[in-house]
Amino acid sequence: MAQGKLLYAQSGGVSAVINATAAGVIETARDKGIKVYAARNGILGALREDLIDTSKEAKANIAALRHTPGGAFGSCRYKLKSLEENRAEYERLIEVFRAHDIRTFLYNGGNDSADTAYKVSQIGHSLGYDVNCIGVPKTIDNDLVVTDTCPGFGSVAKYTAVSVREASLDVASMAETSTKVFIIEVMGRHAGWIAAAAGLAGQGADQAPHIILFPENVFDETAFLAKVKATVERVGYCTVVVSEGVKNPEGTFLAESGARDAFGHAQLGGAAPILAALVREKLGYKYHWALPDYLQRSARHLASKTDADQAYAVGKAAVEFAAEGLNAVMPVIVRLSDEPYKWKIEAAPLQKIANHEKKMPKNFMSKDGFGITAAARRYLAPLIQGEAPPPYGTDGLPMYVTLRNTPVPKKLRAFKAG
Structure with a gap:
């Protein structure tokens, strides 16, 4: 990975464990001496140069993200058009990256986000700015291809x-x-x-x-x-x-x-x-x-421990892949066995993931179409195993963290997205 900062952004509908992925990103980057910025409200924050300096957050608060639901830095439903339709937005992203010496972009989302990360990796190369773009999986719908399951x-x-x-x-x-x-x-x-x-x-x-x-x-x-x-x-x-x-x-x-x-x-x-x-x-x-x-x-109070662990693992792996110089990839979950359930993380090309959709296999649905089969149970059962409850306060409610989200001073002109 080229020297510089890392920008992390959350996309689309959030999940109970997306902040665990954020914790995996930030803690791993800190261990490697990499400064992490977050985009406020997803890709819109990157376009608007509305960035958050995560180095201002206490270690304990970052750790608390592992049990806090929602999107700690804000997310958005905003789809970047194709390079041909709106090249200006991609050029703006590179302009923001260049102004803040961002050399790694991690986009945490589903199919549309994987597509965006792949396109940004292309435009960065064509504009002569080296930036490693890693798609980080997140979708409650479990419809990303290649990965065995999706965090969330x-x-x-x-x-x-x-x-x-x-x-x-x-x-x-x-x-x-x-x-x-x-x-x-x-x-x-x-x-x-x-x-x-x-x-x-x-x-x-x-x-x-x-x-x-x-x-x-x-x-x-x-x-x-x-x-x-x-x-x-x-x-x-x-x-x-x-x-x-x-x-x-x-x-x-x-x-x-x-x-x-x-x-x-x-x-x-x-x-x-x-x-x-x-x-x-x-x-x-x-x-x-x-x-x-x-x-x-x-x-989040009823999160699967398996899911929470995998969410953290893909964030950690994304930083490690970028540090190794990988670009236009996504850390995916590979199932090694059902019983006992074992898995690992591998890098997969974004091009094979973006804009593809994984639907339920026919052999997962009963013959009458109204139930699931034994094959579906073998696949699904390990994914809900284990408990990872948040800490509870004296008021009987979960103790969740709200970050300071200190803004990074802007250096560029204003930009209107959309």
Whole structure:
């Protein structure tokens, strides 16, 4: 790695363990004598030259990031266009890097972030400025290719499985005279990994969740209602897990509102009430539904230790890869064995990861499309293992850290992104 500073930025929706990755980056860089800046609010901070000097933070506060949810430096949903469409933004990034002697750029995010890191590595070379760009994996959706799993997913998987088990015990206790159908909607636009994780909550046809609706499968109303009815008649109640990305036979999201986010994705959230209304209308059952939404990705109190360890490890490895002179790569998780669960970190080319999406394998879904298989359990089970609870204060609440986030003095003209 060329001499200079390291810039770290968080991207997109955060996770319960993304700050553990930040801790891995900063602590490893400090051990190597590398100064770390962070971009405030992700890539927008880099474009606006709104940088944070992490050297002003106490060692204990950086360590506390390992158990603090949210994005410590702020994140954003902002997709850089192609080099051809908006070369000015990429040139601006290099201008900021040059002004502050930034020679390493670590972009912590998902597919879009991997693509951005790869493009920045290209433009840096063409503009004659050496900068090592490393994509650092983070996505609760678990949809990055090459890596066995994505930091952030294991904790969402654990939260979802625990929530489904606990809520189902509640429903079962009241089913005789009250709720017959409970529906929980989980995140997952195109890939049903989180929905699948809910399947870890129970074993066998009579244990919840009784029905899982994956975005990889087209929603079949008749088959769904028949399954709900048969389950209620056999078990007494029915727990349904639905991914927000489930589509009808016409290819439209059940939960699509018509709004779009900053990446151009359809704004989702609302499949559960649609299914609930269907159950009431067609079957007449009393129901309840839940939309955990941000609770899924912010639940650090219920994080998976496996996930927290992996999140820290990819941050540490990213700095080490940059120090070795690697460029346009991502530290990925390689599974060595299921039982006992073993894994390691390797470098993979960003070009093979950017803009690709890993969906649920067909052999992970049961033949009727409403559950998970033994193969899915073998893959998922290790990812939710272990507890990594935060410290608790005398008020009974978790003790999370808020950083000072001291700004770096600006040297350049103002720049309007977007």
